[in-house]
Amino acid sequence: MQNTNNSSNDTQSISQEKLDSFTEEQVSELAKRLDEDDYPTPFAGLNDWHLLRALAIHRPELVLPYLHLIDQEPFDED
Numbered sequence: 370m371q372n373t374n375n376s377s378n379d380t381q382s383i384s385q386e387k388l389d390s391f392t393e394e395q396v397s398e399l400a401k402r403l404d405e406d407d408y409p410t411p412f413a414g415l416n417d418w419h420l421l422r423a424l425a426i427h428r429p430e431l432v433l434p435y436l437h438l439i440d441q442e443p444f445d446e447d
Contacts, residue, residue, distance in 0.1 A: 383419065383420060383423045385427065388423060388424055388427045388428055389428075391424060391428065391431060393431055396421075396424060396431045396432060396435065399417055399420060399421055399424075400421065400432075400434075400435040400438055402414075402417055403417050403418060403421060403435075403438045404438060418438075418439070421435065421438060421439060422439050425439055
C-alpha cells in the first residue's frame with residue numbers, strides 16, 4: 370500500500386525546479402524505461418509517463434525525439 374501512496378506523491382511533486390534540472394541524458398533514460406515498459410507496478414510506469422509529459426510541456430526541446438511515447442492524439446468521446 371505504501372508504494373501506491375508514494376506513486377501519487379511522486380506525480381504531485383513534479384516541480385518546475387525538478388523539470389529545470391533534467392538533462393538530455395536523464396530524459397533519454399526516462400524514455401528508455403517507458404519504451405521498454407518494464408515496471409514493477411503500473412503506477413511506476415504512469416509516474417514516468419506523467420514526468421515525460423510534463424517535460425514535453427515545459428521543456429519540449431528535450432523531449433522532441435521521444436514524443437511517440439506520449440499519446441497526444443485527440444480522441445472523440447461521442
